[in-house]
Amino acid sequence: MADDAAVPTATASPAPSSGPAAGTTPQGRPAAGRPAGGRRAADSTLRKRLEIAFFVTPALAMLAVFVVWPILTAVQMSAYRWNGRGPMEDFVGIGNYVSVLxxxxxxxxxLNNLFIVAASIAIQLPLGLAIALxxxxxxxxxGALRTIIFVPYVLAEVVAGVIWFQLLQPQYGLLDTLISAVGLEPPxxxxxxxxxLALWTVMGILTWKFIGLAVILFLAGLQGVPEELYEAAQLDGASWWQVQRKITIPLLGPTIRTWAFLSMIGSLQLFDMVWILTKGGPANATSTxxxxxxxxxTRSNNFGIAGAASVVLFVIALVMAVLYQRLFLSRDAKGVA
Amino acid sequence: MTTSTQTPAAPTTAVRRRRRGSAGRFQGGNPVVYAVAFVVVCATLGPVVYGVLGGFRSNAQLAESPASLPDPWVVSNYTGVVTNPDFWQYTLNSVVVAVVTTALVVVFGVMAAYPLARYAFKGREVLFMVFVAGLLFPATVAVVPLFILLTQNFGLGNTWWGVALPQAAFALPMTVVILRPFLQALPKELEEAAQLDGTSRIGFFWRILLPLSGPGMVTVGVLAFVGSWNAYLLPLLLLQGDMKTLPLGVADFSSEHSSDTAGVFAFTTLAMIPALVFFLAMQKRIVNGLQGAVKG
Incomplete structure (x- = not known):
């Protein structure tokens, strides 16, 4: 997709190099005549390089300082026993990783994270698909329905968590009252x-919170399915279910795979909702x-352990992302391009 | 697999005559569909509406019968929040952090996306891959070392900038990935015409590209704003006292006043309403952005 769009840009750009600093490119060069993969280096005048640097540097600097540096710091921290104050001196090698693992x-x-990754997809995919269809x-x-289903998604996890925490209060919360009212026994x-029950309860609330994203994305994907396909299928006497199964869902494939990817990465990072609802308890049953x-x-000042855990989380997320990319997404990229 | 090969073929055969559902889609006046829709609406909005209404009840009402409507309607919970200076301080902090984050993301994002979209140079795709790779760095991984760096090395411990800068940095990869195709789609004739008029590439960027890419910038801006407004983990580690943002305020209020259920509902409701109104107004942009991310 990116390469597709890159072609016109590449052919358009020789012309601007006729600016003050141009020396390498003949001015009269026909803009369209050059093969796209040609010697681009010839166009790179000093001025152009300065422009590129001017435009790209702020973003790259931000990434370097606030993304790459902290992650390198995590790696550094992970090799020391360190309470967060003073210099890191107590080198322990891979000791922290052994402790963490x-x-x-x-x-x-x-395990809870992996459960949430799997359960999110196993629950939200069929449910979201059903609602979207x-x-x-x-x-x-x-229109109103689409807006409504999106409401939980735009709420802060904290806000949603606080409301659900109140609804789920033992005995006098709304849910337990309703359950008792119909003669059942709440836990x-x-x-x-x-x-x-705790992890399943958290899972239920996460479903409530995030199903809107699945539905909205699936609905948007469905808009891209050409009307003619439905008409043709109807003319051929296909039932509603046959049309969904043979046409709609396969055409939705790329959307579903990308949604699942976003869901997976989100599940691995889960924090806010759990922190509000249970702080990871009871007995670490919902810890992530x-x-x-x-x-x-920040609570126990075991920064070395925290660093090692960060690196482990990073590696797990990276491996899962790359595997997923290889197995599913690359196929879509080829298909689209 | 058939999926991916069909996708590109479909739009070419479909010659854009979308008769808006006149005869096409399977028609829905089906009662079952409405019943399902009703259940979905109740399940989705139920907890939110319960929270809003709960704020209009007294704790005695809530304890006596959790499932009924306010009777009588009590406004003291809401007035209590509105007259609470902490609430406004938290709101101010949230607004400033979100605005700074959004400004940084939009300005730096569109700047970075411009050469990646419209310059031809060696290493462009490699540079773009740097941003794509940035997508793979989850903010959670960096949060503990960020806390250390920001408080000990950068002196940004309990400040708006300390939250806004890292948030913007982590939002930049997605922004660039969404914006680049957007800028690429602008017709190259514009650029040629500008050159004929003697406009430099930087002039083109300022006077033509920026105004035209407004919708794309709004989309990434809204996404950045949503992310910042709802953020909890980084503010939790960095901000204390008067610097707290609304999500921290909501969480604090709910644990400090855990017996005051009605007050918690009122505080939570007021904290979510401005955001909710803004986000629903911008719903199309958010969806576009998420779809852009899906395609990117």
């Missing part, structure tokens, strides 16, 4: 206090890697 709390957190038809109030320790590294870092 043998720490039950971290391993529980990692149902809403993708001419019906009264469709004795509350939805978020029960070791077996992000909760772990914040607890170790």
């Amino acid at each position: 043998t720490d039950d709390v971290f391993l529980d957190s990692l 149902l809403l993708n038809r001419k019906m009264w109030g469709q 004795a320790q509350g939805w978020l206090g029960d070791v077996d 890697m992000a909760i772990f590294l914040v607890n170790e870092g």
Whole structure:
């Protein structure tokens, strides 16, 4: 896709080099006659380089200082036992990594993250698809519906978490009251206090919060499916379900795969909602890697451990992203280009 | 696989005669569809509406019967929040941090995207890949070392800039990835015409490209603003006291006044309403941006 669009730019740009600093490019060179992959270096005058540097430097500097430097700092921290004050002196090599990877709390957190990655996709994909397919038809109030389903997504996780925390208060919260009213027994320790239920409860709230993103993206993808396909299928006597299964869902493939990628990366970083609802408890049942590294870092001043956990999280996210890219997304890129 | 090969073929055969659902899509007056839609709406809005209404009730009402409407309607929870100076301080902090973040993202993002979109030079794709790779660095990974660097090395510990600068940095890769195709799509005739008139490339950037790329900048700006407004983790580590943003304020209020459920609902509602109104007004932009990200 990017290369596609790059061609006109490449052929258009020889002309501007007739500016003051131009010397290498003959002015009368026909703009369209040059092969796109040709000797671009010849065009790079000093002035042009300065312009490029002027435009790109602020963004690159920001990335270097606030993204790359902290991550390198995490790597550095991970090699020391360090309480966050004074110089890092107590070098422990891979000691912190051994501690992290043998720490039950971290391993529980990692498993919780992986559970949330898998459950998010397993729950939200069919549900989001079902809602999107149902809403993708001419019906009264469709615009309002699309807006409404988007509301939880635009709320801050903190706001959503605080509201749900109140709704789920044991006994006198709304949910437990309703459950008792119909004669059922709500969980004795509350939805978020029960070791077996807490993670599922968090998962339910996450579904509520993020299903809107799936639906909105799927609906937008459905808009791209040409009307003619539906008409043709209808003429051929296909049922609604057959049309969805054979035409709509396959055409939605790229959208679904990219959504799943976003969902995966988000799930690996989960922090806000859990911090508000449970702080990772009870007994680390809802802890995530992000909760772990914040607890170790800023709460317990084990910055070496926090650094090692950050690096481990980074590697896991990177490996999953690259694997996913290789397995699914690259196919789409080829298809689109 | 058939999916990807069909996608590009489809638009070429479809000669853009979209008869808006006149005969096309399977028509929906189906009661089942409306029933499902109703359930979805209730499940989606239920908790939010409950929170808003809960703010109009007293704690006694909430305890007595959690599931009924306010009776009588109580406004003291809301007036209590509105007259709480902390609330306005948090709001101010949130606004400033979000505006600074958005400004940095939009200005630096469009600057970086311009040469990547419209200059031909060696290493352009490599440079672009630097930004794409930036997408793979989750902010969570960097948050603890960022806390150390910002407080100890940069002296930005409890400041607006300390939150806005890293937030902008982490939003830049996505911004560049969304903006580049946007700038590439502007017709090259514009650039040629500008050159004939003797405009330099920088002049072209300022006088023609920037005004024309308004919609793209609004999209990335809205996304940056949303991200900043809702952000919690970095502000949690960096900001204390008077510098806190609204999400921190909401979380604090809810844990400090945990027995005052109605007050918590009122505070939370007032914290979300301005954002909600703004975001819903900008909904199309947000969706466009997310789709742009999907395509990018």
